[in-house]
Amino acid sequence: MAAKDQQRIKALIERLGRLVAAEEWTGDLNPTQWTALSYLAQANRFSRAPSQVADFMSATRGTISQTLKALARKGLISEISSETDKRSISYSVTAAGRSLLNRTSELDGVIASLDGEPASGLHLGLETLVRNTLRQRGLRPFGVCKSCAHFQKKGGGGHCALLGETLTPRETDQICHEHVEAA
Amino acid sequence: MAAKDQQRIKALIERLGRLVAAEEWTGDLNPTQWTALSYLAQANRFSRAPSQVADFMSATRGTISQTLKALARKGLISEISSETDKRSISYSVTAAGRSLLNRTSELDGVIASLDGEPASGLHLGLETLVRNTLRQRGLRPFGVCKSCAHFQKKGGGGHCALLGETLTPRETDQICHEHVEAA
């Protein structure tokens, strides 16, 4: 690819990121809090601890610790401490949190208005870019159970061969921190 | 487009934004300072005032005021006050600032490794998304002189019909806050 196109793509990514962030600042939550809340709503029951949120967001444990406490203070998530490991805790999104996430943003409208070709090209390009960046940095992919190498289909739901747990149909579409891309 | 694809694209944009930000935090500058420095290096002499940086970045004047003072403190940009309007000032990137911008990032490598189709699709998709978002919010496009409705080619360089100024060849490729997309 031409060096000029590379720079242009990078500039567009930066610009779009800033437009998204600017939109996210207008409301009760800041961009970090939005991302954390949205992640928790999509993550499965094995992936909702502060460390896993931090991993997903490429943020530090310290920052996420504070972020989650702020969300809990606002009543959008609630804290549950683990039975098996007394060090670890897990969060789940409350009804108030879910209703906040249902609000559509301006960006949704703009994405929806993309027709066929720009949309599919964008999808493929972003997918590739994110996957390659994660690989290069040695970060976990955080994909959904359905597409994981440890996933075994079982009726409507499934079974995780790594954790030895049965998954409900809904859970097969949730994000897992242990995800390994199926071949 | 399917609602599911929309959500996926939005999630990818958020994720990529966070990966970029995480990379930008590792160094002497923070993400806001990087973007401001990079903008100043590309903007023409009519577009390097704090207000214009703030407009480009969808940030407030207050934040940008502090950001630019921080960059100046670090010796990466220098302040020049205007002759014509005593309220306004302009910044230009120093040699130290330029050399900092020449460093290639990890993201550059990943973008460069994209082959034909994902790259061109990504380019088109991002371009469309950014343009539509700017239009919807009523923000200025901040394009380069060359592609502006006020631009008149003149030898190697050009002339701006709006500001009545002659442009050197280099300047025709710089970003202008007055840019209006040519028909």
Add this chain to the structure above:
DNA sequence: TAAATTAATAGCGACTCGCTACTATTAACA
């Protein structure tokens, strides 16, 4: 000339970020 507008900035409270330090708790191994 008075009133509105614009450019830049200061300061407040909430917050993120990288960092180091610290407390529990759990795992590893010699």
Add this chain to the structure above:
DNA sequence: TGTTAATAGTAGCGAGTCGCTATTAATTTA
């Protein structure tokens, strides 16, 4: 088994962003 070592979560520091509300100074507009 007992002593490291690793892990999970958190607190607190300093720098800085963000939205906000003034404030000052200069420039237009009526």
